Amino acid sequence: MALATFAIGVAALRRQVGATQSFAITGIFDPDNLYGAVTPGESSVAPGADATIAGQLESIPKGIVVTGLVSAPWVGECRRCAIELGGLLEVAVRERFVEGATDEDEAYPLEGEILDLFDLVRDSLVLELPIAPLCREDCKGxxxxxxxxxxxxxxxxxxxxxxxxxxxxxxxxxxxx
Ligand SMILES: [Zn+2]
Ligand SMILES: [Zn+2]
Structure with missing residues (x-):
């Protein structure tokens, strides 16, 4: 079975606690348009754009620590004059993926030997989208x-x-x- 876009096989890495591995994945962030703007002009990751996550994986008991940078282009509009705005979102991340993690663990769940980073990519980007951007501080609207x-x-x-x-x-x- 093909791996999901933001998934990595980590069987070898997980054999030794403390082992590390560099990685970089780029793929279409939202192929099914699930995370687009809900209201017109709302900031979102640019439709159809790629997102990238790159950094290092470290094997820990029962899991993996992911340290890296998530990036993707965003689009939106000025809250006063409605001109189109956009830029590059870059979010530094350091998160744990742990076997059997629940919401209380403050970690993402790790399923066997596949590390799927999509939820981390999505959460990082969506939380950092500019909420009410301005084209410039003194925009007259x-x-x-x-x-x-x-x-x-x-x-x-x-x-x-x-x-x-x-x-x-x-x-x-x-x-x-
Ligand atoms: Zn403006
Ligand atoms: Zn007028």
Whole structure:
């Protein structure tokens, strides 16, 4: 049977506690589009893109420690002006895979002589996606009246009146009239 994309055979490594092995795996992160953006503009790993995990495996009693770097391109949009953004996510990882691990072990389960790193790749990337990215710190966003990109110049719309000033004007008007 063919190995899953992010799986490695570790039979030889596991024969000796303390043994180490370098590895690097690159493959399509989400071929079935299970982890794409749920709402429009939400950050996600770029559709169809490869992810890479590379580093070192170390054999420990009942398991393996994985130390390395997970990387993949991400895409999303600026939370103020909705321009498309993207970049490279890089996440340093150090996690244990242990036989019979449960949620309480703070380790990933290891099934026999196959180490499947996909859950680690997915968790690392999904947790590091930018939640509400900005194209730049001072992005002016879109005009709420006409929708123009205010980074490209003023559209000429009146600024909406701040309600605090509006109430001051009401107080002042009788005297000034
Ligand atoms: Zn922006
Ligand atoms: Zn406008």
């Amino acid at each position: 879109l005009c709420v009246t006409c929708g123009a990109d205010r980074n490209e110049g003023e559209c000429g719309c009146e600024s909406p009146i701040d309600p605090r000033w509006a109430s001051l004007e009401t107080l002042r008007s009788p005297e000034e009239a």
